[in-house]
Amino acid sequence: MLRKSADRGILNAVPLADQPTPTPAPAQPAKRARRADAERNRDAIIEAAGAVFAEQGGTVDVREIARRSGVGMGTLYRHFPTKDHLLATVLEQEFTSWLTAAHQTATATEDPWQALTGFFEQTLTHLARNRALVESYAATGGPTHECARHRDSVFDDLRTRCLNAGLLRPDVSTADLVLLITSLSRAIQATGDSHPGQWRRLLRISLDGLSSRNTEPLPEPAPNADPGRRWRAAPGRLG
Amino acid sequence: MLRKSADRGILNAVPLADQPTPTPAPAQPAKRARRADAERNRDAIIEAAGAVFAEQGGTVDVREIARRSGVGMGTLYRHFPTKDHLLATVLEQEFTSWLTAAHQTATATEDPWQALTGFFEQTLTHLARNRALVESYAATGGPTHECARHRDSVFDDLRTRCLNAGLLRPDVSTADLVLLITSLSRAIQATGDSHPGQWRRLLRISLDGLSSRNTEPLPEPAPNADPGRRWRAAPGRLG
DNA sequence: GCCTAACCGGAGCAAGCGCTCCTCTTTAAG
DNA sequence: CTTAAAGAGGAGCGCTTGCTCCGGTTAGGC
Missing domain, CATH: 1.10.357.10 (Tetracycline Repressor, domain 2)
Incomplete structure (x- = not known):
């Protein structure tokens, strides 16, 4: 029942450092380009993850995503450092x-x-x-x-x-x-x-x-947070 | 990240068979009444659980509730067969x-x-x-x-x-x-x-x-559930 | 005061899940 | 073709969490 891990939030505003920019850094050593199979797998992972997340929400087991994209756990985590990043x-x-x-x-x-x-x-x-x-x-x-x-x-x-x-x-x-x-x-x-x-x-x-046919003014929003509130912050809680 | 069990809902509409009816069955053997300390503990558990659930939601660790009510796990589970029941x-x-x-x-x-x-x-x-x-x-x-x-x-x-x-x-x-x-x-x-x-x-x-000042009729609700829907995946990237 | 059923407590079990480690395979530059 | 680096895959680790088990304790009828 109910897992605590939900508290960690659907995602922690991950910086998304790994963008779809496959262009390697134009540094001196001219690193080898990404292999074709890797590219294919990355796409498969994203597609499968999109479907699974849409259906089941962000709480799915990572294994399910790996299974559906026909890829191993190691491969998945090679492309995305974290489930949240994915x-x-x-x-x-x-x-x-x-x-x-x-x-x-x-x-x-x-x-x-x-x-x-x-x-x-x-x-x-x-x-x-x-x-x-x-x-x-x-x-x-x-x-x-x-x-x-x-x-x-x-x-x-x-x-x-x-x-x-x-x-x-x-x-x-x-x-x-x-x-x-x-x-x-x-x-x-x-x-x-x-x-x-x-x-x-x-x-x-x-x-x-x-609609503007409602003429009464809305209640003013409270200017700042009320410290007396009981709910803990709990970064990102899903409901 | 997000939990799968969330799917099971916060509680599974538990029958609540164990109600606060401490009156023993008036059967023949006249069983011994509930002990005073047990009663006290039950109340403490309910009170602590109320506070903890209100603050942190239904996903809190049961240990936290036991701790706050000054009671062991065994005691807690003696009074409530399941976290969901509590x-x-x-x-x-x-x-x-x-x-x-x-x-x-x-x-x-x-x-x-x-x-x-x-x-x-x-x-x-x-x-x-x-x-x-x-x-x-x-x-x-x-x-x-x-x-x-x-x-x-x-x-x-x-x-x-x-x-x-x-x-x-x-x-x-x-x-x-x-x-x-x-x-x-x-x-x-x-x-x-x-x-x-x-x-x-x-x-x-x-x-x-x-308010009745809005005169246009609301859209009709769909008469019955669409069995084909189940959080289908977004059909490819839309756009 | 005695005795037993009721009760207490927490170490520990099992299952779920995010993530890693390590061996084997595949790609592609030279 | 050769070869080294990159990639693949899945068993397994570590942690959390719901729940159980069992030896020790206590209330309360007699």
Whole structure:
């Protein structure tokens, strides 16, 4: 039952030092290039890991990933120093490719409100298919801080467009929108397969609440952390 | 990193066969009553477990609970056959005592809308203080099915009152309200200590979206579960 | 005060999981 | 073709964690 290791978080904001930059350092000795089989295996690992993480979440046994990609443990750990590094790599890829697509869709949509709601719908549909991604939202608001910043800028863009058109209640912050996504991702997880799509009703309700037809101001956020709170920090906890 | 067993949920809807009914069966042999020290230890365990679960969630090491209650492992497992049983006992106590209080408050509130919003506020404030309770919401919608049913009836009561007063958009279901609580509990977890109270803004937004001033109908829920879905992998990189 | 069933405590077992070590195989430069 | 470096693979280590076992202790009926 319930493992403590979950406390270590879905990923610890790993620096991702090993990027897909196969170009060797142009130093003097001109090291030998990466072998073809190694390249092939790396790809296989990433693909298998992507599938497994999406299905089972970030808690899967590394052996399962190795098995599915037809590779040994040693090979896996040759390419990725840590399970968290592998997870971060996969999630970052998934996240940025989605964000780029969703942003393009939103930009191509004339009506600002339509752009905002469409973005939410697209985001959550994507999240509904990827368990590890949902977990990463719970832990750190996204796979990496870099990713989160990128997403925030997109959100801010959408928000500004809606504000200028007078469609959004004026005191909604970008942080509110991000928190809304995080919150709704829980609804997706909770409904799961038994009530697919019920989260869309909640999304509609929330979006209606964002509309400028609601005139009362939102409660002010507390300016700083309340030290009296009982929850320990516990770096990155999934829910 | 992330645990696999999380899949098993925070608790497996344990039957809770061992209730706080210390009365021995009134059978013929008139068994000896429970010893005083045993009773004391049981209480100490429940109290310590309550604190530890609230702070650290359901994943804590059982040894920590034993240590805090000043009791050995053997003693702990004499009173509770399983960690999950202990967790269920604690959560059920916490849940019902809260639900009773919150229901009374709501019933005593004249204005139906005030009663509903107050109930949400009270519930979420309580959840913000108990990590294990939040987890149980994510897993099964509440500590036990019994608890969940009780809560649903309270929600249904509040909903009916608001509907009769014409304050709630008419097609909001009880399930929507429960899902909203579940969803917002994630917001509480996500904001944690760093942005305490930010979830109140989201709560306000959602409640505004529930108001009858929003006239458009909600999307129909899918009638039944789609058996083909199972956290399918993202079909290749999207983009 | 005696005696026995009930109780206590913690060392230890088994299973799960991240990760390493080491031997054997394969690639590709020369 | 030769050969050395890079890669592959899987048994196994170390650690955590849920739970058990059993010798020692104590309450409480008589």
